[in-house]
Amino acid sequence: MATLREDLSRIIPDPERIITDNIDRKYLSDQLGRKQGHAEALVFTISTEEVSGVLQYAYAHGIAVTPRGAGTNLVGSTVPQKGGIILDLSRMNRILELDEDTFTVTVEPGILLRDLQAFVESKGFFYPPDPGEKEASIGGNISTNAGGMRAVKYGVTRDYVRGLELVTADGTVMTVGTKNVKDTTGLPLKHLVIGAEGTLAVITKCILRLIPKPETTVSVLVSFSDLKTGIGSVIRILRANADPVAVEFMERNVVALGESYAGIKYPETPNGAKPAESYILLSFDGSSEDVAQKVERVRRLALENGALDYLPLWDPQQAAEIWAVRGALVKAVEAVSEQEPIDLVVPIDRSEEFIRFVNELSARTGMQMISFGHAGDGNVHLCVVRGDRDEETWERELDANLTELYSRTYEIGGLISGEHGLGIAKRKYFFKETAAANVAWMNRIKDALDPRHILNDRISYIR
Numbered sequence: 001m002a003t004l005r006e007d008l009s010r011i012i013p014d015p016e017r018i019i020t021d022n023i024d025r026k027y028l029s030d031q032l033g034r035k036q037g038h039a040e041a042l043v044f045t046i047s048t049e050e051v052s053g054v055l056q057y058a059y060a061h062g063i064a065v066t067p068r069g070a071g072t073n074l075v076g077s078t079v080p081q082k083g084g085i086i087l088d089l090s091r092m093n094r095i096l097e098l099d100e101d102t103f104t105v106t107v108e109p110g111i112l113l114r115d116l117q118a119f120v121e122s123k124g125f126f127y128p129p130d131p132g133e134k135e136a137s138i139g140g141n142i143s144t145n146a147g148g149m150r151a152v153k154y155g156v157t158r159d160y161v162r163g164l165e166l167v168t169a170d171g172t173v174m175t176v177g178t179k180n181v182k183d184t185t186g187l188p189l190k191h192l193v194i195g196a197e198g199t200l201a202v203i204t205k206c207i208l209r210l211i212p213k214p215e216t217t218v219s220v221l222v223s224f225s226d227l228k229t230g231i232g233s234v235i236r237i238l239r240a241n242a243d244p245v246a247v248e249f250m251e252r253n254v255v256a257l258g259e260s261y262a263g264i265k266y267p268e269t270p271n272g273a274k275p276a277e278s279y280i281l282l283s284f285d286g287s288s289e290d291v292a293q294k295v296e297r298v299r300r301l302a303l304e305n306g307a308l309d310y311l312p313l314w315d316p317q318q319a320a321e322i323w324a325v326r327g328a329l330v331k332a333v334e335a336v337s338e339q340e341p342i343d344l345v346v347p348i349d350r351s352e353e354f355i356r357f358v359n360e361l362s363a364r365t366g367m368q369m370i371s372f373g374h375a376g377d378g379n380v381h382l383c384v385v386r387g388d389r390d391e392e393t394w395e396r397e398l399d400a401n402l403t404e405l406y407s408r409t410y411e412i413g414g415l416i417s418g419e420h421g422l423g424i425a426k427r428k429y430f431f432k433e434t435a436a437a438n439v440a441w442m443n444r445i446k447d448a449l450d451p452r453h454i455l456n457d458r459i460s461y462i463r
């Protein structure tokens with residue numbers, strides 16, 4: 001009988017792209033590397049035909065398949081829990097077409113967000129979704145419906161996907177969506193796959209919507225003496241008709257970690273002012289004149305609402321440094337202690353109340369929780385910090401804290417995940433908080449599209 005390797009080499013001719021021995025541990029996990037799975041093979045496909053061949057083979061033999069982009073997820077969604085084949089798409093990273101007349105770019109899924117953004121911007125276009133990790137792949141961004149910093153003005157990845165080429169669990173190749181702006185032609189199939197964390201199909205081509213590149217972007221760092229005043233001012237800023245691109249909030253203690261991690265210091269508050277305990281980082285884009293007006297309009301508002309300082313970052317270098325600290329926060333906390341990253345979402349008018357609840361919970365249970373995130377869309381990022389707890393205590397206390405956190409999240413109309421997805425980390429809480437009818441629909445869709453349950457079967461919503 002042929003070995004798995006022999007079978008796979010009939011589909012993937014290059015032996016270097018099939019690994020069956022000593023698979024590097026990073027492919028058995030996610031970005032955090034805490035949970036390890038196991039696999040019999042890791043394959044690097046370079047074409048849709050190869051992806052289709054691997055899936056036809058896996059489907060026929062009932063072998064589990066874990067699709068993988070850049071592996072930057074934080075929730076265990078690339079941990080191959082059922083063994084089988086890891087299907088790595090990172091080498092399918094070509095730009096296939098820039099269509100300047102329909103404002104679309106067609107790419108393979110393995111292209112990194114960083115490279116896509118640089119390419120389209122060099123041509124005068126703009127791809128707005130901007131999650132913190134620029135080394136994530138577009139296929140991964142689509143599969144998690146990644147959000148990020150610019151969602152306040154521009155929305156999330158889903159809003160920029162016009163069409164997809166997919167390979168279904170049994171290896172069938174199909175296209176969903178088109179370059180057209182409008183589409184009410186039957187059920188919106190592409191939207192089933194966006195955010196499905198690789199459980200329904202493998203994405204092999206992506207038609208993405210672009211917009212013209214804004215003339216200029218200016219960021220502003222606003223400091224506050226406490227988190228409450230900072231978050232409290234967000235709704236007023238949003239109501240001011242200044243159309244911010246990003247509204248991020250950060251506590252001083254997490255910024256301090258980010259500063260030492262990135263080797264960059266945030267400016268002090270002016271002489272005589274209290275030290276900052278929290279920050280709101282804003283950005284505006286548009287024509288230079290328009291942006292200058294927005295910056296001024298929000299200055300008055302912020303100062304009236306208790307800001308200690310309002311610092312427009314006209315120098316692009318300084319702005320890049322301030323954003324670099326924001327971008328480094330997850331890794332900065334991680335460098336100090338193991339942590340559980342949370343990305344729950346609450347209605348924006350309940351953010352301040354929710355953060356107050358988090359601080360009370362933290363004080364009551366002794367579990368440190370560092371908060372930052374996308375204030376403009378209620379996407380609260382919390383790092384729940386392990387500190388020196390032993391494994392058993394950490395697991396128990398973390399679970400107790402998460403149960404309370406998510407229960408309050410749902411009470412006030414929120415959701416467990418705004419952008420990271422469920423992976424394996426959040427399944428338990430998802431099942432606890434989600435209506436049985438909704439879970440049943442999700443499972444019926446999974447049963448219909450992947451009846452042998454080979455695609456990422458142990459993650460997300462699947463019972």
Ligand SMILES: Cc1cc2nc3c(=O)[nH]c(=O)nc-3n(C[C@H](O)[C@H](O)[C@H](O)COP(=O)(O)OP(=O)(O)OC[C@H]3O[C@@H](n4cnc5c(N)ncnc54)[C@H](O)[C@@H]3O)c2cc1C
Pocket residue numbers: 031066067068069070071072073074077078089109130131132133135136137138139140141142143144145146147148149197198199201202203204327330331419420456
């Ligand atoms: C420092 C840091 C900051 C981050 N900030 C943000 C943020 O601001 N916003 C945000 O949304 N996320 C953020 N993330 C999380 C992560 O970067 C995103 O979830 C990202 O979209 C994952 O892309 P990836 O290519 O790494 O996918 P992977 O981690 O490889 O995979 C993620 C999921 O997608 C599936 N998948 C991947 N490619 C395909 C494909 N071609 N077809 C089908 N399924 C596929 C996988 O099976 C898995 O379920 C951050 C992560 C880090 C480390």
